[in-house]
Amino acid sequence: MQVKQIMQQKVAIADPNMTIRDVARKMRAGNIGCLPVGENDRLIGMVTDRDIAVRAVADGRAPGNTSVRDVMSEGVGYCFEDDDAEAAAQIMAKHQVRRLPVLNHDKRLVGVIALADLGRSEARSAQGALQGVSEPTDKERRHI
Template sequence: MQVREIMTPSVHIADPNMTIREAARWMRADNVGALPVGENDRLVGMITDRDIVMRAVAEERSAGNTSVREVMSEGVCYCFEDDDVEGASQQMATHQVRRLPVLNRQKRLVGVVALADISRTDDEWAQDALKDISAPTDMARL
């Protein structure tokens, strides 16, 4: 099974210069916890609800004056739409992420594949990936 068969194909792409308030409102409207961040037609990061809380709210930064760029996660892992789902789930497990942007071979964003998408497959390896992605982290790092 290929990633394109289970991914969510339509996603908002956040601009790195928009405020985190705007990004949070998009997340609420779309009922998602993460948005890919794009600039000059390229994926440059991801912003998650956790990024907003840990890097802005906890630091008492203004939601109306803090840009997505200031709190987004850079160095984003991704997969291609024609990758097999097992490989994408292994990548999610390795990096302990719950969502992966999905690119076409021209490196244009075409969707997002989430842990929930993988969990709906009946394959045994999907359950192993779920365990690895959700493994507890070292609390001393927090």
């Protein structure tokens, strides 16, 4: 099964110059925990509610003065719309993410695939992705 058959096609995008207050409100309105960050028609990162909490709130940064660019995650993993679901699951496991941007071959964002999408599909990849996503990192193991 190809990613394009099970991905979410309607994707809100955050501008890197938005404040984290504005992006948090956008996340709340959409009941979502992460947004792709785009600039000049290109995916440049992802911002999550955890990014906001750990990289801004925990450091006492002002939500009205801190930009998405200041807290977003860069070097984001992605898959292509014609990849099979297994490939997407492997990328999710490798990067330990529950949501993965989906690009076309022009490297334009066309959707997002979530672990839940894999779970609802007929693909058997969801279990492997869940195990990889849930595996504690070495840093997390030291704090357990």
